[in-house]
Amino acid sequence: MLELDKIKYYRNYEAGQPVVWSGDQLDFVASVVTGIAALTQTMEDGRTQMVGLLLPSDFLGRPGREITSFDVTAVSDLTLCCFRRKPFEKLISATPNVSQRLLEMTLDELDSAREWMLVLGRKTAREKIASLIAIIARRESKLHLTRPEDGFRFELPLTREAMADYLGLTLETVSRQISALKRDGVIELLSNRQVHIPDFRTLLAETGDDADGGMPA
Amino acid sequence: MLELDKIKYYRNYEAGQPVVWSGDQLDFVASVVTGIAALTQTMEDGRTQMVGLLLPSDFLGRPGREITSFDVTAVSDLTLCCFRRKPFEKLISATPNVSQRLLEMTLDELDSAREWMLVLGRKTAREKIASLIAIIARRESKLHLTRPEDGFRFELPLTREAMADYLGLTLETVSRQISALKRDGVIELLSNRQVHIPDFRTLLAETGDDADGGMPA
DNA sequence: CGATTACTTTGATCCAGATCAACAAGGGGC
DNA sequence: GCCCCTTGTTGATCTGGATCAAAGTAATCG
Numbered sequence A, B: 001m002l003e004l005d006k007i008k009y010y011r012n013y014e015a016g017q018p019v020v021w022s023g024d025q026l027d028f029v030a031s032v033v034t035g036i037a038a039l040t041q042t043m044e045d046g047r048t049q050m051v052g053l054l055l056p057s058d059f060l061g062r063p064g065r066e067i068t069s070f071d072v073t074a075v076s077d078l079t080l081c082c083f084r085r086k087p088f089e090k091l092i093s094a095t096p097n098v099s100q101r102l103l104e105m106t107l108d109e110l111d112s113a114r115e116w117m118l119v120l121g122r123k124t125a126r127e128k129i130a131s132l133i134a135i136i137a138r139r140e141s142k143l144h145l146t147r148p149e150d151g152f153r154f155e156l157p158l159t160r161e162a163m164a165d166y167l168g169l170t171l172e173t174v175s176r177q178i179s180a181l182k183r184d185g186v187i188e189l190l191s192n193r194q195v196h197i198p199d200f201r202t203l204l205a206e207t208g209d210d211a212d213g214g215m216p217a
Numbered sequence C: 001c002g003a004t005t006a007c008t009t010t011g012a013t014c015c016a017g018a019t020c021a022a023c024a025a026g027g028g029g030c
Numbered sequence D: 001g002c003c004c005c006t007t008g009t010t011g012a013t014c015t016g017g018a019t020c021a022a023a024g025t026a027a028t029c030g
Helices: A002-006 A085-094 A096-122 A125-144 A160-167 A171-183 A200-207 B002-006 B085-094 B096-122 B125-144 B160-167 B171-183 B200-207
Strands: A008-013 A018-020 A028-034 A037-042 A048-054 A071-074 A078-084 A152-155 A194-197 B008-013 B018-020 B028-034 B037-042 B048-054 B071-074 B078-084 B152-155 B194-197
Touching: A028 A085, A037 A160, A037 B096, A048 A096, A048 A160, A048 B096, A078 A085, A085 A096, A085 B096, A096 A125, A096 B037, A096 B048, A096 B096, A125 A152, A125 A160, A125 A171, A125 A194, A125 A200, A160 A171, B028 B085, B037 B160, B048 B096, B048 B160, B078 B085, B085 B096, B096 B125, B125 B152, B125 B160, B125 B171, B125 B194, B125 B200, B160 B171
Parallel strands: none
Antiparallel strands: A008 A078, A018 A071, A028 A078, A037 A048, A037 A071, A152 A194, B008 B078, B018 B071, B028 B078, B037 B048, B037 B071, B152 B194
8 A cells, every 4th residue: 555655644623614515526635644534415594414423544535536515524633634536536546445445444334324223213312312422432442442341431422413423413402312311320421522421331222223223333 | 257157047926026135145147138136135123124126137146246235136037047146256357347347337337326315305205206207208218219309108117116115205295296296297107107298397306306307216 | 807915195283403593702814 | 781693581472283072994703
């Protein structure tokens, strides 16, 4: 992959800044280095739905199609490692490994998207919130190499509004359900964003998923 | 692709029959020849959400992972063209074209899944129904090489319940909204399943999408 | 054919979550 | 510190779709 180094460069975005708008041409593909980006869709009347979260190491842009179908926005301060499209595409057509790796990543994303469809289509507001917190918790624990079963604490990277956009809810409902989970001892809040999970099993029980079902990314 | 012929065979399913259950080992990958299959997820308490529809030429199964994460069911009578997994995987690692083609198909499916997330998360029942009918209409028109703008008729391949599972609604709501669209002259029903669209634009206006936005598969 | 079973429509009622409306709590910047 | 501004909470009310309940229609089978 040494050739990649020759065509890569970095871009930085502040929290809230747009990376690309739906329908725009994206003349690069990129991988998230630090921070979080959100893929969202917006209807004419302003209703919006987040359709994906990009975390460090996630990939942005699809080889072979230069037009994005979703808005991409920096949720937190964001650094992207970008590759100019043309040389990148030449590279992947030359090296089968890259293409296979990309396929695998894409299939994982597809699985995640489909699992999220269950969340959006069938879960209650409380289950949605619990699911989202569980996903973030799982990721954090992976990052810090702790087992999520042990109680631990972390920071929610999303505003209440962003959570609402992700979950197909309103921000008021998000706030209320977080309060309810706190009242019921499922989670503890050290501050608005700082969450402590006393018992991960209890949280999982609130997601509505069976025992150890996988969760979307 | 001549080598593929050596390892392929056919399977038939009757409407309603399961193809695989979530968590089962899938020792083949396949492509739909005729009929329709549904990918669904089910919660412990029986709530189900359809997460994908497989139509003729769509692909089932992912190279590299033998366990399916979704139930697959025949919605109508179904014929699959199957490839035994091992030789198929050997083939795609040998021929970069196949792998690239698969990547492209998967990216398309991912886009579709994400567009469906907007439908599930933010659309009203009426918009959901209109969206579904528009999608099916579009497909049918593609199949018959007619432009969907011209009024035309076709058959809904799904029961009201299957539509409800796809749209995150109950079957009663589906029935009511179809009746409402009929009452308002957006669609005409020749029978339960036979739909006639007098004016495609009118239908599109009911989906909530802006003008010519792409629709999920 | 009539009967049984599956699918669909329609009605009445209920409730989870949306909407409308205040208000609290940070958190910079000056 | 104080003010402004963004973010979050909480309350009151409303409503779209769920739920519960009956019929109506169509396909299937003996």
